[in-house]
Amino acid sequence: MSKIKKNALICLMGDDRRYIVKAKGEFSTNNGQIDLGALAGKEYGIKAKTHLGKEFTVIEPRLVDLRPKRLPQIVMPKDIGLIIGHTGLGKKDIVVEAGTGSGVMTMALANIAKKVHTYEIREDFFKVATENLKGMKNVDMKNKDVCKGIEEKDIDVVILDMGAPENAIDEAYKALKPGGFLVVYSPVIEQIDRVYSKLGKFTSIRTIEGIQRDWDIGNNKTRPRTRMLGHTAFLTFARRM
């Protein structure tokens, strides 16, 4: 296990909640105060107690522990997972994404890919994403309209999560490597229709939808949860010929 550096971003993992904090100063949890400065130099995995005796495990934050500032439309793990699963996205891949939005999908892609180039036309979104993606060295952010040109070539995967993605498909084609994947994230059916009309030079075209059910298990209450997210988006995959 590695050691906790002073000021490092750490995660306090309790039995019911987690906090993302810096290893310095005092911190007030819901169950008392912790001296975070005292953690520097210790090994990850140690237990830290509040003055009220509540125990937390100090861990190196994983992607899922981060708490990015969120904009209304967030891409869910189920959809990020389908994109990765069906494109075979891996650590050798160079990815182009548009739009960046809050950067939540960018973070997930950058956690895996060699490099992520991400385009965002709106300045307000660009600012939010800049904050969320601070320190991610393999992310290249651009406050530009992807429809006016993708500067990169030989791209492995292009992901479009934006209004009117049909207008970005010719640029995506030019940027993609032969065999590379185009992925379009479409909340509504009409958008998919417009996208399909532009896919003449692509092959292996496919549209899927992922539905996630959460379950309660055991204690005589084994059942799917009552509330469920009914829909986020349809995912269209196509490969550049």
Place this chain on the structure above:
Amino acid sequence: MSKIKKNALICLMGDDRRYIVKAKGEFSTNNGQIDLGALAGKEYGIKAKTHLGKEFTVIEPRLVDLRPKRLPQIVMPKDIGLIIGHTGLGKKDIVVEAGTGSGVMTMALANIAKKVHTYEIREDFFKVATENLKGMKNVDMKNKDVCKGIEEKDIDVVILDMGAPENAIDEAYKALKPGGFLVVYSPVIEQIDRVYSKLGKFTSIRTIEGIQRDWDIGNNKTRPRTRMLGHTAFLTFARRM
């Protein structure tokens, strides 16, 4: 674009089917013959024609182009995707998997993770996987019973896809880093019950199920496909405290 090396594994991508072949000798497609030897030294992305005029794009194979030898139970992209999406699996992670099976999930994990240690108790499966995983440098295969011990420490993610996973959970706990994820792939409800009874030292316990719908789009035929895979497995996630 990089150049095609002699004998390299290449993918011939046509408008309706793909072939995985080596760049040497002659090859018979469904639509005539191609001289693959002549492709060596050319750039990826070139078009190759059969003697009957059928055109293929020559691409570097992606994970999804490979055709591993398959055993009956195959983990689907939707489930691999959920595992990656919900653990935030990334390129810095060290993963332990059991059992290897045919190695299909191992391939997907190794495409992303820094290192994958995979355990398989059955010798016949181990042999199939050995063939499928040939050349993957960040995979460490073991023909061992994971319940008798996991040799690695400070593991980020342990994935159990095996009979009686409840017997491997104590070992998984010892191998995992604090904050690391345990994932159990369970086809049936009863298995989840037995797994939950062993999760006392874990937190953030959660069971989900992913359902994938394929769609036909356009041409007055926009609708979900008639045939659908109704179930593969439930996925249980838990984090070591």
Place this chain on the structure above:
Amino acid sequence: MSKIKKNALICLMGDDRRYIVKAKGEFSTNNGQIDLGALAGKEYGIKAKTHLGKEFTVIEPRLVDLRPKRLPQIVMPKDIGLIIGHTGLGKKDIVVEAGTGSGVMTMALANIAKKVHTYEIREDFFKVATENLKGMKNVDMKNKDVCKGIEEKDIDVVILDMGAPENAIDEAYKALKPGGFLVVYSPVIEQIDRVYSKLGKFTSIRTIEGIQRDWDIGNNKTRPRTRMLGHTAFLTFARRM
């Protein structure tokens, strides 16, 4: 079209909402007042206007227009539909139901079946159902424990929507006609297990689950609704041999 009788229960159907009222006196809608007394003697289907000009169509209430007093657990149309669709419930059938609950399912059954005998052990529920089922001539209500005996014989369909339905199955068996259907409405998996252990003298045993998706259509917004009811119950069907 038949004529509106004085004091009859009528439904005012507007373009956005419906009211269930008696044909007498004045009534205040959200958009002004209507003289309901003046409707008596007119034909169903006439338009009634409020003093503010808002128009309503006066219709004979259908089952779906009624507004029974509801208790927390309500059986949904999707589940009532599956019960009817899979048992082939029809107008010649004699049905036994337990428990009555608020009587919502009883109303749906009585709308179709020749006769419904319904058992409810709790006195508070029995009172609510008594009010909701007032005037339904083919309903026979009993404030009794169905596990202590079903008085009827030669029943076509027995529906159990109650705690511990496994304790009522022997009585259901005795009440059912050969070929008659037992239906058990089970929110959780554990209950189904206990029910199956009592089905030795039944055949054609089957458990299903119905999931309903609501769609938005057109206006560039064709998509499943974001919010969805993830689960109500599993339905088990079995036939008395």
Place this chain on the structure above:
Amino acid sequence: MSKIKKNALICLMGDDRRYIVKAKGEFSTNNGQIDLGALAGKEYGIKAKTHLGKEFTVIEPRLVDLRPKRLPQIVMPKDIGLIIGHTGLGKKDIVVEAGTGSGVMTMALANIAKKVHTYEIREDFFKVATENLKGMKNVDMKNKDVCKGIEEKDIDVVILDMGAPENAIDEAYKALKPGGFLVVYSPVIEQIDRVYSKLGKFTSIRTIEGIQRDWDIGNNKTRPRTRMLGHTAFLTFARRM
């Protein structure tokens, strides 16, 4: 229990399969022969044995026991159930249906409704349905194009399961009672769009989709079935104002 009449249609219900036969002569099951003529005059519910000792319970056939001659497109119990559940279809209702097809939905509707008027434009389908619906006294069959006119008035529910249902909606409107339900069964999204463009004089417009999962229960194998029907149709409901 009523008595078995000579020549009556009866159902032999075994532990694994059912036969629909007439109560006369000899009959060969998969497990030996039964003398059906000897059953006349006995009570329903008696056990009949083949000469090889296989036992069957003799029951009055329910709707679900009938074996109509089937055409390719069959309406499933889940969809019939949703139609009944969401319209509150009951025994006082007069229903119009188009097209008849093989008559499978007609049978289900006639099992509940007071009267069913069913239109079928194709003569070959009309012949199949005529055979399937023989003896159902509350069914009125017409080998006519529903778009050219519905002869009935004051109808409670009109169900359209046909190509180009948008062309029948004006006729449906004229036939329906105020407050009556229009139901359109649409396999594809584009059809729903065309239907919506004709619904100006309707209210409470709603489109839903029902998904049915079958489960295996118990024996350490509790799980949804692997194979699943992914899609049949979308159901659109609207009420005449």
